[in-house]
Amino acid sequence: MSAHAPSSSAASPRPTRREQILREASRLFAARGFHGVGVDEIGAAVGISGPALYRHFAGKDAMLTELLVGISTRLRDGGRQRVAEAEAAGEPPAAALEALVTGHIDFALHDRDLITLHDRELERLRADDRRQVRQLQRQYVELWVDVLRRVHPELPPERARASVHAVFGLLNSTRHLSRPDTLPDRGATAVLLHDMALGAFRAAVDAHHGRPG
Amino acid sequence: MSAHAPSSSAASPRPTRREQILREASRLFAARGFHGVGVDEIGAAVGISGPALYRHFAGKDAMLTELLVGISTRLRDGGRQRVAEAEAAGEPPAAALEALVTGHIDFALHDRDLITLHDRELERLRADDRRQVRQLQRQYVELWVDVLRRVHPELPPERARASVHAVFGLLNSTRHLSRPDTLPDRGATAVLLHDMALGAFRAAVDAHHGRPG
DNA sequence: CCGCCAGGTTAACGTCCGCTAACCGGCGTG
DNA sequence: CACGCCGGTTAGCGGACGTTAACCTGGCGG
Numbered sequence: 001m002s003a004h005a006p007s008s009s010a011a012s013p014r015p016t017r018r019e020q021i022l023r024e025a026s027r028l029f030a031a032r033g034f035h036g037v038g039v040d041e042i043g044a045a046v047g048i049s050g051p052a053l054y055r056h057f058a059g060k061d062a063m064l065t066e067l068l069v070g071i072s073t074r075l076r077d078g079g080r081q082r083v084a085e086a087e088a089a090g091e092p093p094a095a096a097l098e099a100l101v102t103g104h105i106d107f108a109l110h111d112r113d114l115i116t117l118h119d120r121e122l123e124r125l126r127a128d129d130r131r132q133v134r135q136l137q138r139q140y141v142e143l144w145v146d147v148l149r150r151v152h153p154e155l156p157p158e159r160a161r162a163s164v165h166a167v168f169g170l171l172n173s174t175r176h177l178s179r180p181d182t183l184p185d186r187g188a189t190a191v192l193l194h195d196m197a198l199g200a201f202r203a204a205v206d207a208h209h210g211r212p213g
Numbered sequence: 214m215s216a217h218a219p220s221s222s223a224a225s226p227r228p229t230r231r232e233q234i235l236r237e238a239s240r241l242f243a244a245r246g247f248h249g250v251g252v253d254e255i256g257a258a259v260g261i262s263g264p265a266l267y268r269h270f271a272g273k274d275a276m277l278t279e280l281l282v283g284i285s286t287r288l289r290d291g292g293r294q295r296v297a298e299a300e301a302a303g304e305p306p307a308a309a310l311e312a313l314v315t316g317h318i319d320f321a322l323h324d325r326d327l328i329t330l331h332d333r334e335l336e337r338l339r340a341d342d343r344r345q346v347r348q349l350q351r352q353y354v355e356l357w358v359d360v361l362r363r364v365h366p367e368l369p370p371e372r373a374r375a376s377v378h379a380v381f382g383l384l385n386s387t388r389h390l391s392r393p394d395t396l397p398d399r400g401a402t403a404v405l406l407h408d409m410a411l412g413a414f415r416a417a418v419d420a421h422h423g424r425p426g
Numbered sequence: 427c428c429g430c431c432a433g434g435t436t437a438a439c440g441t442c443c444g445c446t447a448a449c450c451g452g453c454g455t456g
Numbered sequence: 457c458a459c460g461c462c463g464g465t466t467a468g469c470g471g472a473c474g475t476t477a478a479c480c481t482g483g484c485g486g
Contacts, residue, residue: 017463032336035248038443048464051445055463060444119389120333123245162402166386166409173382176332177375189375195420196379196413203412204405230433251473261434264475268433273474 018056020046022070025063030113034064034124064121065129071114072136078103079143093150100144101171101197105190108174116175141165152205163204167197231269233259235283238276243326247277247337277334278342284327285349291316292356306363313357314384314410318403321387329388354378365418376417380410 015023024045028037039060040050057063082103086096108115122133144164149155155163171193228236237258241250252273253263270276295316299309321328335346357377362368368376384406 033246033248033334035246036337039445040443049466051447051466052464054445121246124249159405162390162405163409165389166383166406169386169389170379170383170413173379176378176382192372192375192417192420193379195416196376199416199419200383200409200413203408203415206412207405207408252475253473262436264436264477265434267475 017046021053021056022063022067026067026113026117029064029067029121030116034060034121061124061126064117065125067114068118068122068125068133069129069136071111071118072133072140075104075107075118076136076140076143078107079140083143083147093147096147097144097151097201098194098198100147101167101194102190104168104171105174105193105197108171109186109190112175115172119172141168148201155205155208159204159208163201166204167200170197170200230259234266234269235276235280239280239326239330242277242280242334243329247273247334274337274339277330278338280327281331281335281338281346282342282349284324284331285346285353288317288320289349289353289356291320292353296356296360306360309360310357310364310414311407311411313360314380314407315403317381317384318387318406318410321384322399322403325388328385332385354381361414368418368421372417372421376414379417380413383410383413 021042025037025042028042028045039053042060042063043049043051043053053060053063057066079100082099083096086099118133118137122130125133141161141164144167145157145160148160148164149157152160174189174193177189234255238250238255241255241258252266255273255276256262256264256266266273266276270279292313295312296309299312331346331350335343338346354374354377357380358370358373361373361377362370365373387402387406390402
């Protein structure tokens with residue numbers, strides 16, 4: 001991969017050209033699919049045209065790679081940090097799980113296009129890049145599984161993993177949501193998703209002991 | 214649309230050529246995306262090659278259209294039928310909701326590729342076909358919303374709709390699941406998803422009254 | 427037995443697309 | 457002031473892709 005990405009941390013007021021391109025590319029890829037968007041179109045979206053993109057990226061594939069590796073990394077690292085903070089504060093595992101849920105929702109609401117891409121266009125990557133992204137995703141899942149099983153040690157690993165995948169599906173549904181026709185504001189949506197995710201987890205646990213009568 | 218589809222009901226032992234093509238096309242489209250699959254590839258998957266497909270379909274677009282219209286119609290009609298049956302049997306609304314959940318899970322587990330396609334490749338349709346599919350999807354969502362609000366009349370419509378979308382996300386996560394590395398059998402997965410879906414709905418309702426302390 | 431047609435084949439066409447080549451202007455630095 | 461290079465431009469190439477054309481064949485009805 002190319003060496004010095006501009007260290008995608010807190011929002012810079014003046015986005016660099018690279019960042020503009022990545023932003024527009026993610027928007028277009030999410031809307032029409034990787035193969036459905038041409039380089040001319042991406043260029044036009046940032047006011048330059050066509051082959052000028054090659055001054056910033058090795059090719060169209062490199063843009064998708066950077067987007068997917070970027071979001072997978074940020075998800076994993078953000079999750080790790082939240083869990084570490086909760087533990088450092090001496091909070092119980094349940095608090096760490098809530099922190100994971102809240103963090104993921106923030107991500108899904110803020111970077112909707114990237115959330116869409118990262119489970120939709122993974123197969124378009126070159127084999128080695130795909131392996132890398134899958135590893136990052138797996139580490140993120142395992143982080144959730146570990147925390148979930150610390151809250152409910154009686155939950156078998158495969159069952160915990162399936163529950164986590166299901167909750168990801170629930171949380172990532174924000175991509176269908178959040179259009180003007182839905183809930184009033186993002187806050188309400190976030191709270192609703194938070195509660196539903198925890199409710200789903202609780203149901204997965206309750207059902208595993210005898211069913212609740 | 215072309216007139217006489219072979220009335221896609223119960224599994225015929227000898228699938229017609231058209232059905233073979235649709236099956237393989239859905240598999241390939243789900244795996245690599247509509248634009249990522251060539252007609253030669255689809256042909257090869259059923260043992261014929263390339264342009265022979267045009268003896269059965271007007272074009273590549275027509276295959277996708279038929280797949281998406283087909284699954285959207287079957288989802289909506291299947292849901293309507295289950296709700297009608299529950300009502301005819303004099304069962305309470307909660308039973309109808311459970312029937313919807315169970316039916317959707319059956320669908321998601323059995324037609325995984327189609328479930329994937331129908332929220333992933335919608336934008337590739339021609340405008341009028343897209344409108345039709347969206348209308349079918351909307352009717353399916355509204356069916357769920359109506360049943361859900363019959364179970365919990367105090368739930369505001371927008372909140373109910375958001376909950377339904379979130380549960381769809383949860384249920385459709387089977388597409389990530391059900392690989393060999395997950396739960397032992399489909400039955401266990403189905404039960405888990407069923408319980409989590411109902412748990413998520415309950416949480417959406419509980420949170421709406423004062424939070425449970 | 428003839429002919430037709432359903433359902434294949436291969437060849438070819440036109441377009442689109444990713445990418446490279448060649449060129450160029452402006453601006454910061456020695 | 458000259459120069460280099462960063463970041464643009466347009467032209468064009470090569471290959472892939474959807475689709476059409478032209479042709480072929482085997483089985484079935486009259």
